[in-house]
Amino acid sequence: MISSQNPPVDSLQPLRARIRLAILCSALLAPLSALADAPATQRYQIAAGDLSQVLTRFAAESGIVLSFDARLTRGQNSAGLDGSFPVEDGLRTLLAGTGIRALRESDGRYTLVAASTEGALEMDATSVIGQGLGETTEHTGSYTTGSNSTATKMPLSLRETPQSVSVITRQRMDDESLITLGEVLEQTTGLTVTKWGGERERYNSRGFQVENLMVDGLPIQYEEAALSTGAMAMYDRVEVVRGASGLMEGTGTPAGSINLVRKRPTREFQGSITGSAGRWDDYRSELDLSGALNEQGTLRGRTVLSYQDKNSYIDYYENQRSLAYGILEADLDDATTLSLGASYSKDNNPGADWNGLGTYPDGSFLPISRSTRMSPSWSYWDKESRTFFAELEHRFDNDWKGKLSATWINSEMDMLGTFLNAPTLDANGEPQYAMRGGAYNYDRDQKSFDGYFSGPFSLLGRDHSAVFGASRRSADWHDTGAATTLDGSFDIATINPLNWNPNSLAIPPVGEFGEWNRYQQIDQTGVYGTLRLSLADPLSLVLGGRADWYELDVVQYDGDYPYGAANYKVTRKFTPYAGVVYDLNDTYSVYASWTRIFNPQNYQTAGGSLLEPQEGTNYEVGLKAEYLQGRVNASLALFQIDLENLPDALPTSTCATGLTSCYSAAGEVRSRGVELEVNGEVLPGWNLTAGYTYNSAERVKESDYDPIGVFSKGKRYGTNLPQNLFKLGTSYRLPGELNRWRVGGALHTQSKISTPYGVKQGGYTLVDLSAGFAATRKLDLQLNIDNLFDKRYYSSISDTQGSNFFGDPRSYRLTAKYSF
Incomplete structure (x- = not known):
């Protein structure tokens, strides 16, 4: 019994029906067993x-x-x-x-x-x-990988990993022309991309928002306001673990983990030049060079440069994305390798919205074009990030290795924009909004360090493996802002979104920066360990644990007046991990896993202290399969996530003197679902990835947490995320004399979404197509058409006053790649 509190039996009927459907769908795996x-x-x-x-x-x-x-x-x-x-x-x-x-x-x-x-x-x-395949996916031509380490820091195959893991390979990114991280995750099984602003993407999995990224296994905080992930040209693959990843990250939500794995230098020289042109004056270029820098091949280097300049279907909205990446890799001796690298990413976004599109007061959509903007043409939201990283790896004679890694990231954001208040209707029944504005600069530093030893050992006549390590990361924020009116009121104008010109407003005066300031410092130190024990030839047990020390200091200033100050510490917080994998035969395995994660929160109790951290617990069982020496991977998973200690507002009369609000850690959300995924080369020349997710979260105990939901017990949580989600991507190289040609495409279909503010978007299906032609051994041409049938839909919805965004209309991109 997982919990003493379970939802009513009737609420389980939809889940049971979908579990039966998923089991029926798993029959799709049967034909693959013949391979x-x-x-x-x-x-x-x-x-x-x-x-x-x-x-x-x-x-x-x-x-x-x-x-x-x-x-x-x-x-x-x-x-x-x-x-x-x-x-x-x-x-x-x-x-x-x-x-x-x-x-x-x-x-x-x-x-x-x-x-x-x-x-x-x-x-x-x-x-x-x-x-078979290894970890690196470049040049494999595959949609899957031979091993990953995001869940446990051990290089395990997907079948050996007792959690749900998806890998988006370099080949798939190229086939579907996935340029940004958001585009990659939109095609990833179980993930949903929402927006809080034109340049503020949020990534969601299993009903919760992802708060961390990892880069080459080092965790960093994902903050959509300032961090520029830039183009994906510098990455070999993206590994996504769905469900709690506290063992690797320490703090965070139980949504999952996204690991961006960089391209590495090669011993043999290789290079490519890529250029593309698409709709809305979308032009992109890329240079990728790699190889040995000395005759012995002990010093190797790689550089990736890319630049994209594009307009948008939204009026006056542009993007310029720049990326520069360089890495040196040196063999100090036969057993020791040192890597040093840096990257620079800059996103200039003239015309970017602070928020999105509003609605009528009742939440119904306005009769507007997809090109409509509800902000002045002079708004912008620019990001810039600099990253330096280093790795030192030593391989011992007993097959153990030690690795030290460090990274430093500086992110800056500069914006000027407007936002809308709740809509009203004028005397003629026309919608109107008060428009307000602001200007902000963010300067944010993150540092992340990790060191560990890993390797095999023998015990009781069997071979096992272990990882032991420690990590530390910190985030230092200094954010400052100013009103767009000299009196500090933020009010600019009143507009009718059905009849207004984004060029009609002059750029307002910006007050003195420093009117508003926020200082925030987070430090987290952890020690961790993982054991993979071979209990019998078909049975392995993965046990892990992590202890964390966490501290947060934050204070904000309105002029000289400080407010919102908090100091919060968590000492020796333990995160457990347990997973078991049983091989039914050479193809199929069953598994089960249990793990937790914690997330500190800045809510005060009635007595003035801070609430205990939110606690996320992930339960998962499933079936995994591996065909054709690992070139095809498949999985079926059932999961449950309990998120506890959510804040629930108390009557102000119970709050201590001086507190305007206080909370109790009373709320709990339970997310349940099923996932099915197949990916790899199912037939010679035919790559396929397909994933179906059913996920429904509800409030087991009442809480004020999450404004995009209904607070009372038994109500759905996160209604702006679809319950049913299916994604497919494929590419096929034609046989015989036509083998220079390949064709492919993608399918995305999801069920309806809604918010408590009356905003609703029905279910929809999107279809993409692609075709490629190897003109010569070195020159490859490719055409991608997205949203082939020009479906009109809102990809992200929120409240009546903004943060609603149209999905992209039909678009196309022609790409030429010359390899040498």
Whole structure:
């Protein structure tokens, strides 16, 4: 029994129906089970291209281990492979005309040698292509990955990880032309992107908002106001854990974790130039160079530069996104590697809204065009971020390794904008709003450090693995603002949104900055450990724990008057983690996991102290499958999240002297649901990812927490998020003589959403299409069309006075990529 308090039986009927539906849908996995054992003769459909990349693809599909001197394949091409072949015939066909042949070693691996060589070749710059996929997704052509470490810091396959994990690979980002983090997460199973402003995206999973990001496994606070994640050109993949991730992050919500994994230098030289043009004067360019910087290959570097300049379907709204990324990787000796890097990201957003579109007083939508804006043309919201990072890794002789990582991020925001108050109707029944304005500058620093040891050990005749580490992160904010009127009233004008000109208002005078200030400092230190114990050949147990020390100091000033001051400490807060995985056979596993996360909150009790942290508990059980040596992954999960200690307002008469409000930690929300996901290369040349989520959250105990909801017990929580969500993405390379062509697309469908303010958006479905053509071995062309049927809908809704946003109309983008 999970909790002593359960919702009424009737409230479980929709969930049970959807669980039955998901189990029925899991029958979709059955045809894939026929692919679990690859035959000795296998069908391949591998396009012509660079020899090393073609061999990588062949090794992954055939399941062999292939090693060779990188100098052998440099500058060599292959005609590809189309048809059914045994492994050795396939290699012979791929290597035809290259002067290279494959030798089968006694241990079953294959080695490439020059055709004139009789014996084994002594290699110094060796590339080893392992069986199946690894962590890095670049050049794999895959929609899945061989391993991830976001949930436990251990390099486990998706099947071995006792939580729901999705990986958006480099190939999928390229196929669907996903440029920003928001675009990536819009295509991720179970995630919903909402907006609180034109440039303030919020990411939601399992009914809750994500508060943290990780970059290469280092947690940082996601704050949508100032942090510029920039273009996705510098990342190899995005790993998303759905459900509580307190073991890795310490504090946060039980929504999940988003890990951005950077591209790394390669030993062999590679480069590409990409350019694209799209609707609304959307122009983008990208340069990516990587390779060894010395003859021995012990010093390697990579740089990625990108720039996007685009207008919008919204009047007077533009975006200019710049990204510069550089990394150096040095082998200090055979066992030690040092990495140093930096990135710079800048988003200029002329015309960006502080909030979005309003409605009629009853919440019904206004008869307006999607190009309408309810802010002056001179508004803007600019972001700029600088990041420096370093990593030192040492590999010990006993297969253990130690790693130290550090990052520093400075984010700045500069904005001038307006917001609307609640709408009223004039004498003619026309809507009108009072428009108010402000100008703000944010300067925010984050530092994150992590060090750990990981490796295998033997106990009671079995092999196990462990991770032990410590981390520290801090966030230092200084935000300042000023009114857009000299008297500090913020009032600018009264407008009728059905009859007004965004150019009609002159830029107002901005008061002296420093009228409003906020200073905030957060420090968090934690120690953690994870054990993966092999209890039997088919059974593994993952146990983990984390202890955190947390402190928050915040104060705000209105002129010289301080208010909202708080100092909050949490000492030795323990976060547990437990997961078990049982292999039913070589293809299927069942799993169960339980973990928690805490989130400090700045609400005062009746006595004046601060409430205890919110506590999120994640329960999950499921089935996972792995086909074709890991090239296809599938999962079915049932989950429950309990979020406790939510604030509930007390009568002001009970508050201590001097307090204008006080709260009790009485509220609780329960989120339940089911998820189904399949991703990978289901047939030669056909990549597919499909995910369905049913999620419903309700208030088990009353709380004032979350204005986008109804506070009373038994009511739905987070009604602005869909209960049903289905996403699909696919790409198929045509067979035979048409194998230069590929076609694909994406589907997004969701159920209705609403808010307590009367704002409602019905369910909708979006369809995207794409087509690609390999004009030459080095030049690739691609056309993407999004929202093919030009569906008119609101992608994000809130209240009557703003934060409602239209989804993008039909758009297209033509991309050309030249690789060398």
